[in-house]
Amino acid sequence: MYTNKMISLVKLVFGVLGAFMLGTTPVWAHAANQGFVLLLPTTAYIAGGTVTVALTILLLIFAKPGIIDAVMQPVPLRFTASTLPLRDWSQSTGALCLALLILIGLRGPTDPQANLLPLVIWTVWWMLFFVVQALIFDLWSWINPFPAVHRMLMSEHRVILNLPSRLSIWPAVVLMAAFQGFVLADTAPNDPDRLAVFALGYWALTLGGMTVFGREAWLKQVECFSVLFALIGLIRMGRSNRLGLPGWQLLQDRDHDLSHAIFVVIILAAGSFDGLYETFWWLAKIGVNPLEYPGRTALIMPTLIGLYGSILLLTIILAVAAFSGIKWVKDPVPFKAAFIRFAITLLPIAIGYHFAHYFVTFLVQIQIVVAGLADPLAQGWNLFGLGSRRVLVGFLTVPENVKIIWFTQAGMVVMSHVLAVVLCHRTAEALVSSRRDVVMLQLGLSILMIFYTIFGLWLLASPRGA
Amino acid sequence: MTDLTKLTRRKTLLGLGAGAGALAAGGVMPGSLGFAQAQSSAPIKIGFQKHATGIGAAYGRWYDTTTQAAVARINDMGGINGRPVEIVTEDDATDPGRGAEVLEKFANQHKVDVAFGTLFSHVVIGSAPRAGELKLPYFVVSEGHHVASGMLNRYTLQPGITDVKSQVVSMAPFIADNLGKKVTMIYPDFAFGHDHRDFFSEAIAAQGGEVVAKIAIPPTETTFTRYFPSIPRETEVIYHVMVGPAVLTFVKELGEFFGPSRPELFGFIDSLEAVDIKSPGLEFLEGAFFWEGMPRHQQADASDASNAYRAAVGVNERGAAIDDPSNVSTYAHMFGCWETLHVIKAGMEAADYQGPADRAKLIEAVEAMTDMPESIEHPQGDKVFNGKTHQAFGKQYISKVSDGTLNVVHTASIEDGMYEDEVNYTTQSL
Numbered sequence: 093m094y095t096n097k098m099i100s101l102v103k104l105v106f107g108v109l110g111a112f113m114l115g116t117t118p119v120w121a122h123a124a125n126q127g128f129v130l131l132l133p134t135t136a137y138i139a140g141g142t143v144t145v146a147l148t149i150l151l152l153i154f155a156k157p158g159i160i161d162a163v164m165q166p167v168p169l170r171f172t173a174s175t176l177p178l179r180d181w182s183q184s185t186g187a188l189c190l191a192l193l194i195l196i197g198l199r200g201p202t203d204p205q206a207n208l209l210p211l212v213i214w215t216v217w218w219m220l221f222f223v224v225q226a227l228i229f230d231l232w233s234w235i236n237p238f239p240a241v242h243r244m245l246m247s248e249h250r251v252i253l254n255l256p257s258r259l260s261i262w263p264a265v266v267l268m269a270a271f272q273g274f275v276l277a278d279t280a281p282n283d284p285d286r287l288a289v290f291a292l293g294y295w296a297l298t299l300g301g302m303t304v305f306g307r308e309a310w311l312k313q314v315e316c317f318s319v320l321f322a323l324i325g326l327i328r329m330g331r332s333n334r335l336g337l338p339g340w341q342l343l344q345d346r347d348h349d350l351s352h353a354i355f356v357v358i359i360l361a362a363g364s365f366d367g368l369y370e371t372f373w374w375l376a377k378i379g380v381n382p383l384e385y386p387g388r389t390a391l392i393m394p395t396l397i398g399l400y401g402s403i404l405l406l407t408i409i410l411a412v413a414a415f416s417g418i419k420w421v422k423d424p425v426p427f428k429a430a431f432i433r434f435a436i437t438l439l440p441i442a443i444g445y446h447f448a449h450y451f452v453t454f455l456v457q458i459q460i461v462v463a464g465l466a467d468p469l470a471q472g473w474n475l476f477g478l479g480s481r482r483v484l485v486g487f488l489t490v491p492e493n494v495k496i497i498w499f500t501q502a503g504m505v506v507m508s509h510v511l512a513v514v515l516c517h518r519t520a521e522a523l524v525s526s527r528r529d530v531v532m533l534q535l536g537l538s539i540l541m542i543f544y545t546i547f548g549l550w551l552l553a554s555p556r557g558a
Numbered sequence: 559m560t561d562l563t564k565l566t567r568r569k570t571l572l573g574l575g576a577g578a579g580a581l582a583a584g585g586v587m588p589g590s591l592g593f594a595q596a597q598s599s600a601p602i603k604i605g606f607q608k609h610a611t612g613i614g615a616a617y618g619r620w621y622d623t624t625t626q627a628a629v630a631r632i633n634d635m636g637g638i639n640g641r642p643v644e645i646v647t648e649d650d651a652t653d654p655g656r657g658a659e660v661l662e663k664f665a666n667q668h669k670v671d672v673a674f675g676t677l678f679s680h681v682v683i684g685s686a687p688r689a690g691e692l693k694l695p696y697f698v699v700s701e702g703h704h705v706a707s708g709m710l711n712r713y714t715l716q717p718g719i720t721d722v723k724s725q726v727v728s729m730a731p732f733i734a735d736n737l738g739k740k741v742t743m744i745y746p747d748f749a750f751g752h753d754h755r756d757f758f759s760e761a762i763a764a765q766g767g768e769v770v771a772k773i774a775i776p777p778t779e780t781t782f783t784r785y786f787p788s789i790p791r792e793t794e795v796i797y798h799v800m801v802g803p804a805v806l807t808f809v810k811e812l813g814e815f816f817g818p819s820r821p822e823l824f825g826f827i828d829s830l831e832a833v834d835i836k837s838p839g840l841e842f843l844e845g846a847f848f849w850e851g852m853p854r855h856q857q858a859d860a861s862d863a864s865n866a867y868r869a870a871v872g873v874n875e876r877g878a879a880i881d882d883p884s885n886v887s888t889y890a891h892m893f894g895c896w897e898t899l900h901v902i903k904a905g906m907e908a909a910d911y912q913g914p915a916d917r918a919k920l921i922e923a924v925e926a927m928t929d930m931p932e933s934i935e936h937p938q939g940d941k942v943f944n945g946k947t948h949q950a951f952g953k954q955y956i957s958k959v960s961d962g963t964l965n966v967v968h969t970a971s972i973e974d975g976m977y978e979d980e981v982n983y984t985t986q987s988l
Contacts, residue, residue, distance in 0.1 A: 127805055128806065130780060130804055204649045205611075279651070279655060280653075282611050382778055384748055385613050387612065387680070387681070387684075388651065388653050388656075389653050389654065390655065485885050486882040486883065487884055489832070489833060491838050555803045555804060558613060
């Protein structure tokens with residue numbers, strides 16, 4: 093039985109200028125499931141996956157220049173729907189939903205597995221919508237809750253202070269880095285109360301920012317989730333009535349700068365570290381007994397150091413890879429341009445890993461969300477009969493299922509690397525002309541991607557203590 | 559399986575009716591969001607410190623199921639002192655720091671009467687001091703020896719489940735008499751493993767047995783074959799308590815190492831909680847022996863109370879969820895929630911508990927308890943509660959794996975698991 097608590101308004105710390113507490117490492121890893129993963133011949137599978145990526149790199153050496161462009165050329169779609177007014181309404185609905193969820197967070201069940209706020213934010217928004225946004229359609233433009241309230245109050249062109257456009261998305265970079273810090277290190281991101289306060293705080297910050305700097309500028313340069321979803325949406329097959337293979341959008345000329353590159357590095361590094369810091373390997377490194385995980389409170393500092401260290405490390409490795417490529421080619425290639433363009437090609441890997449990392453947890457949590465929808469306000473309802481839906485977790489301990497699930501995860505990781513390799517090759521083609529130069533320019537990146545494949549698959553197979 | 563419809567959400571409003579004092583003391587919060595279901599008396603609020611997330615989540619789910627089932631039964635029978643029981647659940651994320659915060663929320667925000675339900679030792683150890691400071695009775699379901707060791711405080715009690723020391727010690731007579739007197743111990747090289755090593759070495763020596771080898775495996779290890787050659791040839795019994803994701807690998811490699819002729823195997827079901835004994839890779843366990851807190855597989859001679867409990871918590875004859883037979887329960891531990899809640903009820907009734915002002919009386923009433931015979935309130939078996947050490951003692955089951963099924967071959971008596979008192983909490987002030 094759960095209790096609805098009336099939290100006094102005083103507790104609401106408005107204007108908490110923290111990042112919106114979203115996403116977490118949902119440490120619901122089922123121990124028995126892991127046990128079966130350790131029995132699989134994962135070394136063989138990892139080798140297979142790595143060979144796949146390596147072969148792709150090799151095959152591309154012999155690819156005719158321009159063939160990638162030809163394959164990735166999008167086809168125009170016949171129908172157009174002018175959806176703009178509809179979008180305003182759906183965004184308002186998104187805002188309403190968020191408001192309702194925050195209310196449920198503050199006054200609903202105290203058990204995070206029964207409260208729709210953490211359930212929807214983590215499982216539906218962070219796990220599911222992220223993937224939908226990256227692969228299927230521009231969901232965020234429909235449900236973005238932030239513009240709605242501002243739209244009611246003032247026009248989008250109203251600006252008090254100018255946000256310099258040369259700042260590009262650096263503000264969003266800072267916010268995303270801070271947010272990832274909270275995601276991985278905060279002690280109780282699932283706590284309904286706590287999450288509600290952070291959500292409200294971020295909403296207030298966003299509203300304030302839009303009021304001062306203008307809605308368009310704020311959403312484009314500062315609001316880190318709008319920036320994130322716009323960026324990962326570049327992998328999508330469909331856009332503006334054109335349909336092509338995943339990643340075709342990245343072949344169109346875009347004015348990405350260093351801030352975009354670092355944003356991508358952050359998503360990838362943070363996602364990778366999110367997987368790493370649960371492993372026996374990492375726990376041993378920081379002197380923690382993996383069989384006696386002490387809890388997040390005790391590990392805040394090592395986690396933050398590891399996270400920001402990972403971001404720094406990936407930046408350096410990427411820079412070295414790009415730089416060495418430049419040194420090995422005849423044509424002059426500007427380092428900054430190469431770094432930026434190659435960084436963007438890492439986007440598919442970040443998305444593939446996000447899917448793989450959360451897949452098992454998602455399969456369980458989405459059932460809990462559905463069951464939770466039966467009684468959102470804890471009134472004892474049973475809407476749509478969902479309350480009698482069982483939450484099945486036993487399937488995770490059936491060895492056949494464990495194998496299928498693992499292959500799905502690994503498949504996504506491998507495919508995302510293959511796509512990254514293709515994009516990387518195409519990027520090299522755009523920077524240098526001779527075939528030899530194309531190969532040598534991306535040699536550093538190719539090696540990086542092979543190692544990243546091994547790393548990503550190893551993370552999936554590695555025993556976890558957290 | 560978590561059936562969320564079984565959770566009847568009881569709304570609280572300042573009640574009208576007899577016992578106005580109960581209302582004030584019962585710590586009832588004014589109606590939330592205006593739910594209008596009136597209660598004739600204010601509920602007893604029990605704060606359930608649940609491992610809803612974190613490494614304990616699988617246990618958390620089953621502890622929750624058992625808790626809800628126990629409370630449903632208690633309320634069906636009229637509640638405690640005529641008042642309904644309401645569970646307030648907070649997630650401690652299996653984190654000691656968070657656990658202490660949760661207890662604060664229970665005491666100051668939710669104003670519960672007592673807190674209960676924690677399993678993982680490090681969380682109990684991290685939370686209990688706060689319970690003592692808040693003067694909040696804290697009933698843990700942890701099987702850790704920390705309660706009886708004297709490490710904690712007079713507000714922390716463990717009346718519903720036995721502790722590891724008692725479990726280990728009570729195994730020695732059966733092992734010495736039936737399996738062998740020369741034992742090799744294999745355990746993870748940290749506190750949990752050391753406890754088994756220390757408690758068992760002493761106990762088996764008292765039975766005229768001997769630990770011929772102590773193989774301590776580093777906790778980070780995930781492959782074990784290289785340790786097996788150190789098992790002495792004269793070993794009659796291997797006593798193993800491996801835990802963590804590598805357990806299945808351990809069993810598989812042990813099987814590959816020994817083949818068909820192996821020493822007797824004795825382990826603790828903790829290694830395989832929530833894992834089906836019939837899982838591929840565990841064939842080597844045929845004929846092996848396990849300590850079980852409560853027999854996972856339904857025994858032919860199980861008591862009516864045991865069978866009724868099994869049905870009430872939605873578990874089938876193989877110890878798995880009735881509506882999800884691959885979901886094997888944490889049967890060896892979760893009964894502790896059921897029994898603890900019934901102890902809280904009995905204690906509150908004995909103390910004529912009215913509200914938080916009576917918390918000290920409640921502690922004293924529970925400390926005065928001794929015999930708890932097997933019954934629907936104590937379906938795992940007879941218990942004896944030691945009011946000085948705040949620890950319950952009970953029967954321990956030893957089962958043998960036969961064709962993928964665990965059959966109880968021996969029940970260790972309560973006396974088998976007794977040990978000298980290490981503390982007397984009753985001398986501490988409340």
